Amino acid sequence: MTAAGVSNLGMIAGPDFLWAIDGSQGPAPAKAFIAASKQATGKDFGRLLLTHHHGDHIGGLQFFRHAEVWSHPYCRDEVLKTVPATPKMWTPTPNGPADISEPRKVVVPMLTFKDNLTVLVGDIEVRFLWAGTCHTWGDMMAYLPKQKILFAGDVGFFWVAPYANNSYISKWIDTCDQIAGWDVDIIVPGHGPIGGKKELADMADYFRVLGVETRKRYDKKLSPGVAAAEIRLGKFDNWIGPERLIMDVVRWYEEWDGTLTPDYNAAAVRGATVEYNQVKAGESKSAELIPLSRMEALGHGC
Numbered sequence: 001m002t003a004a005g006v007s008n009l010g011m012i013a014g015p016d017f018l019w020a021i022d023g024s025q026g027p028a029p030a031k032a033f034i035a036a037s038k039q040a041t042g043k044d045f046g047r048l049l050l051t052h053h054h055g056d057h058i059g060g061l062q063f064f065r066h067a068e069v070w071s072h073p074y075c076r077d078e079v080l081k082t083v084p085a086t087p088k089m090w091t092p093t094p095n096g097p098a099d100i101s102e103p104r105k106v107v108v109p110m111l112t113f114k115d116n117l118t119v120l121v122g123d124i125e126v127r128f129l130w131a132g133t134c135h136t137w138g139d140m141m142a143y144l145p146k147q148k149i150l151f152a153g154d155v156g157f158f159w160v161a162p163y164a165n166n167s168y169i170s171k172w173i174d175t176c177d178q179i180a181g182w183d184v185d186i187i188v189p190g191h192g193p194i195g196g197k198k199e200l201a202d203m204a205d206y207f208r209v210l211g212v213e214t215r216k217r218y219d220k221k222l223s224p225g226v227a228a229a230e231i232r233l234g235k236f237d238n239w240i241g242p243e244r245l246i247m248d249v250v251r252w253y254e255e256w257d258g259t260l261t262p263d264y265n266a267a268a269v270r271g272a273t274v275e276y277n278q279v280k281a282g283e284s285k286s287a288e289l290i291p292l293s294r295m296e297a298l299g300h301g302c
């Protein structure tokens with residue numbers, strides 16, 4: 001799927017039950033995925049690996065009714081924080097399912113692990129691997145060494161601008177470089193179509209190109225919003241969700257300033273978006289401005 005905020009799901013079929021990788025953003029994709037998996041295998045989901053805490057990966061968890069949810073402990077802590085602010089009911093959407101009358105529920109992971117863990121799903125070896133500080137501070141991936149498949153979660157954004165609001169970008173690039181040395185043929189990213197090492201290397205290049213362009217402006221002491229408005233990324237400008245460049249520039253600045261934390265700096269991204277729009281409006285009356293509401297909606301993760 002290629003819409004910016006739509007996340008991919010993964011399924012591994014064991015002899016007795018299915019494993020899911022992630023829970024999708026809400027009722028429609030979760031229900032469709034569960035139904036298609038049942039049709040293909042005749043089985044139900046019994047376990048689910050949550051790759052990280054962002055809303056578009058946890059929103060549909062309640063529909064995996066009997067699945068134990070596993071995650072990194074940081075991920076669990078972040079999911080717990082979302083409980084008070086989560087609405088009690090689902091909001092109907094034009095293309096959503098007709099039946100969302102049941103209350104909305106946050107499902108909190110019941111089992112956490114920090115390090116790598118190998119699980120045998122029948123005769124399929126599945127290695128759950130911590131990605132290091134990366135897209136978030138608690139990213140888990142699922143690697144099937146015999147099949148040479150990696151479910152990368154949001155360590156991978158293919159043809160979609162990567163979302164860095166909770167990220168440590170230079171370490172994220174390091175993780176991509178490490179995966180380049182693994183025995184992997186197929187990478188299922190968190191966002192965008194299935195690809196492989198080439199697509200993951202392309203995404204690391206997005207950050208490298210952005211880093212070079214951002215650093216020039218950081219050294220000139222431009223503010224992040226002005227820097228973001230000036231930067232052109234060549235082929236990456238056509239990726240879905242180009243406005244994420246603003247948040248990604250903010251994160252690079254925080255990394256170099258030594259002020260980076262695991263948390264999303266909403267005020268800094270908002271301020272940079274206002275400046276970005278001022279520069280763009282000054283350049284052209286027909287400039288496409290970034291609505292603040294769009295950036296704030298992105299605060300829930302991707």
Ligand SMILES: [Zn+2]
Nearest residue numbers: 054154301302
């Ligand atoms: Zn994410």
